[in-house]
Amino acid sequence: MVGRISTERVPDDLSEAQARAQLPSARVKQGDQDGPLYM
């Protein structure tokens, strides 16, 4: 397992160009030093 998946449906009335334009950019989340560290 390398990660989790979240899903969100694109409205049918949205054109493909609009869907591409609204696609969020990739994001980096830095590690939380106080959070759990799964080994």
Place this chain on the structure above:
Amino acid sequence: MHTNGAGGEGGAEAASDSSLEGTRWVLTVDVGREKNTWMPPQWAVSGMRMRIPLLVRFLPNGVLKPLAVGSYVKLKTLGDGEWRMDGSTLRCRIDISGFERGDVSLPVGPLFLGIPCWGAVLSRDKGIATIKARRCALPALSCSLRLSHMREPEGELALTYPLGLATARLDMIVHGVPAALPQVCGAAGVAHGGAHQHGAGAG
């Protein structure tokens, strides 16, 4: 990105009436270290995570068409993928070019997505992403591991680890391994279960 419909209950997202065919979805892959992962110990150990949105369209005949990948990541999809319904799980396969950012990376190859579903209703955030990977020789050995407390198995390979004040036993039951394995394990410092034969019945 706005959603279509009421959004459903329990974190579920309403899909089309009868099928996913023809619908478009944003599948966001949140890559990072997970509990019980078999990735290498140093992989994503910093806790950093990458959230990569994929815009896809579910086509008939199990074709998954990647339409776009979120910007600011050197990851590309390689051709069309596949999707199928497996009971209550939507299974997808997307070939990716791989990427590396810090200690988070994915190799070139197929990325498998498993998303719980109820008919054509997809779970909003319970899906998992996996890749094909091998670690040591475990796939070749085909063995199962069992953790028990102070138990004396019969004819099994046993490893003993101290866990705090108590002692737990990690028993490895090996299926279909040649008879030479006990000698190999013995050379590696693993106690052979033959020593437990007189302790049988200690349950």
